[in-house]
Amino acid sequence: xxxxxxxxxxxxxxxxxxxxxxxxxxxxxxxxxxxxxxxxxxxxxxxxxxxxxxxxxxxxxxxxxxxxxxxxxxxxxxxxxxxxxxxxxxxxxxxxxxxxxxxxxxxxxxxxxxxxxxxxxxxxxxxxxxxxxxxxxxxxxxxxxxxxxxxxxxxxxxxxxxxxxxxxxxxxxxxxxxxxxxxxxxxxxxxxxxxxxxxxxxxxxxxxxxxxxxxxxxxxxxxxxxxxxxxxxxxxxxxxxxxxxxxxxxxxxxxxxxxxxxxxxxxxxxxxxxxxxxxxxxxxxxxxxxxxxxxxxxxxxxxxxxxxxxxxxxxxxxxxxxxxxxxxxxxxxxxxxxxxxxxxxx
Amino acid sequence: xxxxxxxxxxxxxxxxxxxxxxxxxxxxxxxxxxxxxxxxxxxxxxxxxxxxxxxxxxxxxxxxxxxxxxxxxxxxxxxxxxxxxxxxxxxxxxxxxxxxxxxxxxxxxxxxxxxxxxxxxxxxxxxxxxxxxxxxxxxxxxxxxxxxxxxxxxxxxxxxxxxxxxxxxxxxxxxxxxxxxxxxxxxxxxxxxxxxxxxxxxxxxxxxxxxxxxxxxxxxxxxxxxxxxxxxxxxxxxxxxxxxxxxxxxxxxxxxxxxxxx
Numbered sequence: 001x002x003x004x005x006x007x008x009x010x011x012x013x014x015x016x017x018x019x020x021x022x023x024x025x026x027x028x029x030x031x032x033x034x035x036x037x038x039x040x041x042x043x044x045x046x047x048x049x050x051x052x053x054x055x056x057x058x059x060x061x062x063x064x065x066x067x068x069x070x071x072x073x074x075x076x077x078x079x080x081x082x083x084x085x086x087x088x089x090x091x092x093x094x095x096x097x098x099x100x101x102x103x104x105x106x107x108x109x110x111x112x113x114x115x116x117x118x119x120x121x122x123x124x125x126x127x128x129x130x131x132x133x134x135x136x137x138x139x140x141x142x143x144x145x146x147x148x149x150x151x152x153x154x155x156x157x158x159x160x161x162x163x164x165x166x167x168x169x170x171x172x173x174x175x176x177x178x179x180x181x182x183x184x185x186x187x188x189x190x191x192x193x194x195x196x197x198x199x200x201x202x203x204x205x206x207x208x209x210x211x212x213x214x215x216x217x218x219x220x221x222x223x224x225x226x227x228x229x230x231x232x233x234x235x236x237x238x239x240x241x242x243x244x245x246x247x248x249x250x251x252x253x254x255x256x257x258x259x260x261x262x263x264x265x266x267x268x269x270x271x272x273x274x275x276x277x278x279x280x281x282x283x284x285x286x287x288x289x290x291x292x293x294x295x296x297x298x299x300x301x302x303x304x305x306x307x308x309x310x311x312x313x314x315x316x317x318x319x320x321x322x323x324x325x326x327x328x329x330x331x332x333x334x335x336x337x338x339x340x341x342x343x344x345x346x
Numbered sequence: 347x348x349x350x351x352x353x354x355x356x357x358x359x360x361x362x363x364x365x366x367x368x369x370x371x372x373x374x375x376x377x378x379x380x381x382x383x384x385x386x387x388x389x390x391x392x393x394x395x396x397x398x399x400x401x402x403x404x405x406x407x408x409x410x411x412x413x414x415x416x417x418x419x420x421x422x423x424x425x426x427x428x429x430x431x432x433x434x435x436x437x438x439x440x441x442x443x444x445x446x447x448x449x450x451x452x453x454x455x456x457x458x459x460x461x462x463x464x465x466x467x468x469x470x471x472x473x474x475x476x477x478x479x480x481x482x483x484x485x486x487x488x489x490x491x492x493x494x495x496x497x498x499x500x501x502x503x504x505x506x507x508x509x510x511x512x513x514x515x516x517x518x519x520x521x522x523x524x525x526x527x528x529x530x531x532x533x534x535x536x537x538x539x540x541x542x543x544x545x546x547x548x549x550x551x552x553x554x555x556x557x558x559x560x561x562x563x564x565x566x567x568x569x570x571x572x573x574x575x576x577x578x579x580x581x582x583x584x585x586x587x588x589x590x591x592x593x594x595x596x597x598x599x600x601x602x603x604x605x606x607x608x
Binding site: 041186 | 401402404406437463470558560562569572573
C-alpha cells in the first residue's frame with residue numbers, strides 16, 4: 001500500500017520477473033543480445049540513481065526481488081509473467097516453475113502465471129493441464145516472438161493457438177497476457193501487429209486479453225481494437241518509465257488510452273527488474289497531465305490512479321482490495337475528454 | 347550539389363533519401379548510418395556503408411528494408427561502380443548483408459521463414475505515415491484558426507506552404523495519391539475525399555497514429571544513444587579522413603558555424 005497526501009493506493013504490479021540472464025545461463029549470442037537489450041531499456045529510461053551494474057541486472061536473485069518489490073516498492077501483490085526463451089538460455093530465462101517455487105516460499109505475495117506455445121502441439125496441451133493444476137493458474141503470458149528451432153514466432157490465430165485458448169477456458173485460466181516482439185512467422189509480416197488479438201478476443205468473449213506494453217510500438221492499432229473489444233486490456237509495462245524521461249509523451253500515451261478504452265481496462269506494471277516499482281509508483285501518484293495539454297485531454301484523479309495501480313488488476317485476479325483503497329463503483333469518468341465507451345458487440 | 351561536392355557527400359545525400367519505414371524519418375537523421383567510405387582504385391570507385399540500429403533485436407524485416415533501400419540508393423549513383431552496405435551489431439546482420447548483396451530478396455534471404463516480399467509491410471507503414479502527416483498539417487491549420495468543418499472542403503492548393511504540407515505531399519506521392527493543387531486535402535489511402543461528417547473521427551485516430559510514431563521515434567533515438575553514446579565515430583581503416591562521411595560531418599555541414607577545428 002502506498003499513501004500520499006491522505007490518499008491510499010493498493011498496488012498490484014501486473015508484470016514482474018525473476019530471471020537469470022547471466023553469462024553462465026546464456027546458451028548463445030542471442031541470449032547475450034537479449035539481456036543486453038533489456039539492460040539498455042533499463043539504462044535508457046531509469047533515473048540515474050536507479051541504474052544497476054550489468055552483473056546485478058543479469059541475475060539479481062530472490063532477496064533483492066523481495067526487498068525491491070515489497071519492502072521498498074510498495075507492492076501488495078505481484079504477478080509473475082514467465083518468459084521461457086529456452087532457445088536463448090540453457091535453463092530458460094524465467095520459467096513458471098522458478099517463479100512458482102519462490103512464490104511458495106512467500107505465501108500471499110504473488111500470483112503465478114504460466115505460459116504455452118501452440119507449436120508444442122498435443123504434448124503441450126497435456127503439459128499445460130499439469131502446469132495449471134500444479135500452480136493453480138489463472139493467467140498465462142504468451143510471447144509470440146519466441147524462437148523455437150527454425151521458427152521465429154507465431155500468431156494467436158494459428159490453428160493450434162485456438163486449441164490452447166479453448167483449453168485455457170476449460171481450465172479456468174481467464175487472463176491471457178499477450179506480449180509481442182520483433183519476430184513472427186512469417187517474417188515478412190509486421191511482428192508487432194495486434195490484429196490477431198481482435199480475432200481471438202471476439203472468439204473467446206469469456207477470456208480477458210491483456211496486451212502488454214499497451215501494444216507499443218503499435219499503440220494506435222491496440223487502441224482501435226480495444227475500443228471495440230470489451231475484453232481487451234492494456235498493461236502499462238514499458239509505457240510507465242517514460243513518466244521520468246519523457247513525461248509529456250507519457251501523458252499523451254496514457255490519455256490516448258483513456259480516450260479509446262476507459263479507466264477500468266488499464267493496469268500498472270513495472271516489468272521488474274527492467275524498472276523498479278518504487279520510483280514508478282511515486283512519480284505516477286504525483287503525476288498530472290501538463291497544464292497546456294489539459295484542455296485537450298483533461299486531468300487525472302486519485303480514483304483513476306487507484307484503478308490503474310491496483311483495482312483493475314485485482315478484479316481480473318479476484319484479489320481483495322482493502323476498503324481504504326477501494327474505488328466506489330459509480331466512478332467511471334476518467335477525464336473530461338473521454339470520447340468513446342467500448343462498443344458493445346452485437 | 348556543386349562540382350566540389352565530394353563523393354562521400356554524394357553517397358551521404360543518397361542515404362538521406364532512405365527512410366526508416368516504421369519511423370518515417372531518414373536513416374541519416376536517426377543516426378543509423380555510422381559511416382560511408384569511398385574507395386578509389388584503378389579497378390573502379392566504390393562506396394561501403396555501415397549501418398547500426400538501436401537494438402540487437404530490431405525487427406529483421408524493417409532492418410532488411412533499410413539495408414536494401416540504402417544499397418539501391420547508392421548503386422543508382424553513376425559515380426560508383428560498386429556499393430556495399432553492411433548492418434552491424436544485429437542478430438540477423440549476416441543473413442541480411444549477404445541477402446542484399448546477392449539481391450536475393452527478402453524471401454530468398456530468410457528461406458523457409460518468410461512467405462513473400464515486404465511490399466505489403468512497406469505499404470502499411472506508408473499509410474500510417476500519410477495519416478500522421480495529414481494530422482500534422484491539419485493540426486497546424488486548426489492552430490492557425492481554421493475550423494474543423496472547413497477541412498473537408500479544402501484543397502491542397504489552399505493550404506499555406508509549410509514543412510508539414512511538403513511532407514504530406516511527399517507521402518501522398520509515395521502512396522500514389524494525386525497531390526496537385528486542386529485535389530482535396532483530406533483523403534483516405536486511396537485518394538478518395540473524406541465526407542465532412544467523418545473528418546473529426548478520422549482526425550482523432552490520425553492523432554493516435556502520430557503520437558504512436560512520434561513516441562517510437564523518441565524511444566529508438568534514446569536507445570541508440572544508450573547503446574552507442576554520443577562519442578566519436580570510429581573511422582574505417584579502409585578510407586582516409588577526406589573519404590569518409592560520418593554523422594559528425596553531416597551535422598557540421600548543416601551547421602557550418604559549429605564545425606569543430608580538427
